[in-house]
Amino acid sequence: MIVTEQEIYSSLSTKFGESIGDFITEETFNPTVLVKAGTLADVCTYLKESESLQFDSLMSLSGHDQDGESELSVIYHLYSTVLDHYCTLKTFVDREEAVIASVANIYRTADWHEREAYDLYGITFTGHPDLKRILLEEDWEGYPLRKDYVAAEFYRGMRIEKVK
Amino acid sequence: MGALNHKFNENILITSLDKLLNWSRSGSEWYFQFGLACCAIEMMSAAAARHDLERFGAMPRSSPRQADVMIVAGTVSLKMATRVKRLYEQMAEPKYVISMGSCANSGGPYWQHGYHVLKGVDQIVPVDIYIPGCPPRPEALIEGLLHLQKKMREEHVLAKKEV
Numbered sequence: 001m002i003v004t005e006q007e008i009y010s011s012l013s014t015k016f017g018e019s020i021g022d023f024i025t026e027e028t029f030n031p032t033v034l035v036k037a038g039t040l041a042d043v044c045t046y047l048k049e050s051e052s053l054q055f056d057s058l059m060s061l062s063g064h065d066q067d068g069e070s071e072l073s074v075i076y077h078l079y080s081t082v083l084d085h086y087c088t089l090k091t092f093v094d095r096e097e098a099v100i101a102s103v104a105n106i107y108r109t110a111d112w113h114e115r116e117a118y119d120l121y122g123i124t125f126t127g128h129p130d131l132k133r134i135l136l137e138e139d140w141e142g143y144p145l146r147k148d149y150v151a152a153e154f155y156r157g158m159r160i161e162k163v164k
Numbered sequence: 165m166g167a168l169n170h171k172f173n174e175n176i177l178i179t180s181l182d183k184l185l186n187w188s189r190s191g192s193e194w195y196f197q198f199g200l201a202c203c204a205i206e207m208m209s210a211a212a213a214r215h216d217l218e219r220f221g222a223m224p225r226s227s228p229r230q231a232d233v234m235i236v237a238g239t240v241s242l243k244m245a246t247r248v249k250r251l252y253e254q255m256a257e258p259k260y261v262i263s264m265g266s267c268a269n270s271g272g273p274y275w276q277h278g279y280h281v282l283k284g285v286d287q288i289v290p291v292d293i294y295i296p297g298c299p300p301r302p303e304a305l306i307e308g309l310l311h312l313q314k315k316m317r318e319e320h321v322l323a324k325k326e327v
Contacts, residue, residue: 136280137243144279151279155242158282 003085005031008053015046030077030088037091040076041101041127047078047087048106054082058107061114063121068147072098072121093123102128120145182320189232189258190221190316193309196231196251197224201238203265203299210302222309228254233312234289235305239267239274240282252289258321262308263291266298273298 009023012033020043021034035043047055055078064073076089093100102125104110114125115134122143125131133140139156142149151160179187195217199207211217211224225231228251240248252261263285266272271283285291292315295308 135243149279156246158242158245158287160242160279160283 003053003083005033005085005087008047008085008087009033011050011053012043012046016043019043024090030086032075032088032090035089035091037093037100040074040089040091041103041106043089044076044078044103044106053085053087054080055087057081058103058109058113061103061110061117063117063123063145065121065145065147069095071095072123072146074100074117074123076103098123099126100124101126102131104128119143122146182322183317185321186317186319189321190313192221192223193233193260193312193316194223194225194231195233195235195262195309196228196255197226198251199237200240200244201265201267201299203237203267206299206302207235207237207264207305210305215302215306217306217309220306220309220313228252229256231255232258233260233262233309235262235264236268236285236289236291237264237299239272240285241280242282243280245282245285245288248285249288258319260292260312260316261285261289262293262295262305262312264295264305264308265300266296269294269296 006023009020009031013020016039019036019039021036024032024034047053057079059077059079060075061077062075064075066073071092072095073090073092078087078089079085091100098121100123102110102114104114104125105127111129112134114128115131117123118125118131119133119135120143132138136144141152144151153159153161199205209215217223222233232255234252234255236248252259263269267274267281268285271278271281274281275283282288293308293312295304297304
C-alpha cells in the first residue's frame with residue numbers, strides 16, 4: 001500500500017501540530033513538508049517508527065543556501081524500502097547560529113551527510129558522534145558553499161585566486 | 165635477438181658513461197602510480213594492453229622510493245597539493261614531474277571559481293613536461309613520456325652541478 005505525500009503531511013500535522021509548516025507542491029520536484037528545526041529529530045523518529053509509514057532509509061541530507069542573506073536550510077529525502085513511498089522534509093536554520101539536532105542516531109546515513117553540510121555550510125548538528133570537516137582540511141577557514149563566501153587569497157602559502 | 169644473434173660477438177661497443185646511464189634511465193621511466201581525477205583513467209588506459217606503456221619501459225610503481233617520474237594526472241586540490249609535494253620530496257633523485265591535463269597545468273575548468281583547486285601544480289613542484297588536454301588521450305601521454313626520454317638523454321647526471 002503506497003501512502004501519498006498528502007496523507008503523510010496530514011498525518012504529521014495531526015501528530016505535531018504547529019511544528020509542521022506548509023506543504024509545498026508547486027515548483028518542486030518532490031512535494032516538501034516544512035518542519036520547524038526544533039522538532040525535526042522527533043519527526044524523523046516518528047516517520048521511522050510509525051507502523052503505517054516505516055521510513056527506514058534516509059536517501060540524502062543536504063544543506064542549502066538560497067541567496068546568501070536569508071536563513072540556511074537543511075533538506076531530508078526519506079524513503080521507505082518496505083512500503084515504497086517517499087517524503088521530503090525541509091527545515092530552516094539561522095545563518096549566524098546554524099544549529100540543528102543530528103539525526104545520525106536515527107539514520108546512520110546522516111553521519112557523513114551531516115559532516116558534509118557542516119563542512120560546506122557551517123551547520124552544526126548537535127548530538128552528532130564525530131562532527132568534523134569531511135572534504136576540506138581541518139584548518140580551512142569559512143564555509144565555501146555559502147553564497148556569501150569569499151575565497152581566501154592564500155592557503156598554506158599556496159595562491160588560490162588568480163582571476164578576478 | 166633473432167637476426168642479431170652472433171652479429172656482435174667479437175665486438176666492443178664504446179660510449180660515454182653519461183650516455184650509457186642516460187640510455188638506461190630513459191629506457192625505464194618508472195612512474196609513480198597515483199591518479200587524482202579523470203586523467204588517471206587515461207593514464208590507466210595508456211598503461212593497459214592497447215597502448216601498453218611498458219613498450220617504452222614505463223611501469224607504474226606504488227612507492228615514491230622506486231619511482232623516477234611523477235605523473236600528476238588530474239585536479240590538484242589544495243588538500244591534495246600538500247600530499248603531492250610531500251610525495252615528490254620522498255622520491256629519489258634524479259626525479260621528474262609530468263603535469264598531465266589542463267587541471268594540473270593551470271587549474272583547467274576550475275580556473276575561475278575553483279576555491280579549492282591549485283592553479284597549476286608547478287606552483288609546488290618543478291614540472292618537466294606539460295601535457296595539454298582535458299583529459300589528454302593516451303597517445304598524448306606517450307608523447308610526453310617520449311619527450312621526457314629525449315630530455316633525459318641530453319643530461320649529464322654525473323657531472324658536477326654548478327652551485
